[in-house]
Amino acid sequence: MNGAMIESEAERLRDELVARLVADGAVTSLAWQAAFAEVPRHVFVPVFYRQSPTEQPAVDASTPSEWLEGVYSDQLLVVSPDVKSSSTVPSLMAVMLEALDPADGDRVLEIGTGTGYNAALLSHRLGDRNVVSVDIAADLVSDAKSRLASIGYHPTLGVGDGVDGWPGEAPYDGIIATCAPDAVPGAWLGQVRPGGRIVAPIATGVAVIDVAPGRKGMGRFLPGGAYFMPLRATPGQVDLGSQIADITSAIAPVRTTDLGETIWFDDDFQFVLSAALPGLRFLTKLAESGITIFTDADGSWARLDGGAVAQGGPQRLWDAVENAHRQWDGVGRPTRDKFSITVDGGAQHIRLDGHGVEWRLGRVIP
Incomplete structure (x- = not known):
């Protein structure tokens, strides 16, 4: 070919992808329909990597049909062999861009340049002079700059920690993030003009926050899930083998539990878990023993074995999981779009209005 x-x-x-996005309701405006129709995603995804051991891992223009079919599918594509970079599912990108709802001439800051595809869509919609995009990885920014230039876009690109925003070009009418903070960084609130909007993945949901004076804001969550890499990578490397061995052999009191590891895969409850226990992680399920291990960023752990659980560390981790599930179940198992988010500087909360359900978000970066 x-x-x-x-x-x-x-x-x-x-064209087929755009037709699907429109039919599914991900794209609802003519402006974003035109952007998705005219910005070539394949320019930004010259190669992607399959995670299946039975398939050819790297797919690129050497097999053009397979490559293009993958690029224009509505799927997340891993674009680096170390799985540290990916191209977001187009329908999720569309939903977030539609929620941002910029007007002609608005200036937007993107947190997480990645491949550059989202910056291209923003540049098509707003003009590249109104788009700023920042990423902590210099190599990603360099590659994105070249790809954007190859199709005629020259937005402002910066290398830096997204938690700081990009103050040199502020104020902005909106910020959109393609990486997930624990809470809205103070710098973002200070760099969006009052009346502007922040769209960001928080607690596995997409928060749409309208910014008010005084670094305050209020908003709601969109219905669907959003699983992005964290805004900041966890420093250092953990020896998972030793951690698993230590937890598996640890001596701790055992009690019965009605919850199993399947709760981790309940998309609606995952939002509640991420809000209530932002440090919780599903570490592994050991095939040979059937033991499942959960950990928390504070060093706590829970070891499930059938209908029994053992716990260790600073907090009783599985007790907290059970409490969150009991609370969620007691109010009718609400979905993400039933929750609101309020932002007042360092005080940021997710609430289920009218039910007394509230979680304070994790560490807020000033």
Whole structure:
């Protein structure tokens, strides 16, 4: 397949993708429909990596049909062999961009440049002079800059910690994040003008926050789940093998429990878990023994074995999980879109209005 054929096939598949996004309700405006129809995703995903051991791991233009089919599917694509970078599911990107709802001429800061595809969509919609994008990884920013320039876009790109925003170009009419903070950083609140909007993944949901004077804001969550890499990577490397061995062999009191590891895979409850216990992690399920291990960032752990649980560390981790599940179940198992978020500087809360359910978000970065 030569270059002209690749472009022709890419255009056909792109049109099909846009038709699906419109039919599914992810794209609702003509402006974003035009952006998705005209910005070539394959320019930003020259290669992606399958995670299946039975398939060819790297897919690129050497197998053009497979590559283009993957690029224009509505799927998350891993774009680095170390799984540290990915291209977000297009429908989720569309939902977040529609929620941002910028007006003509608005200036937007993107936190998490990644491949540059989202910055291209923003540049198409607003003009590249109104788009700023920052990423902590210099190599990603460099690659994105080249790809954007190859199709005529030259937004302002910066290398830096997204938690700081990008003060040199502030104020902005909106901020959109493609990485997940524990709470809204204070710098973002200070860099969006009152009346502007922040759209960011928080607690596995998409928070849409309208900013008020005094670094305050209020908003709600969109219905669907949003699983992004954290805004800041956890420092240092953990020896998982030793950690698993230590927890598996640890002597601790055992009691019965009605909850099993399947609660981790309940998408609606995952939001509640992330809000109530932001440090909770599903570490592993050991096939040979059936033991499942959960850990928390504070060093706490829970070891499930059938209907029994043992716990150790600073907090009784599984007690907290059970309490969160009992609370959620008691109010009718609400979905994400039933919750609100309030932001007042260092005090940030997720609430289920009218039910007395409230969680204070994790450490707020000033």
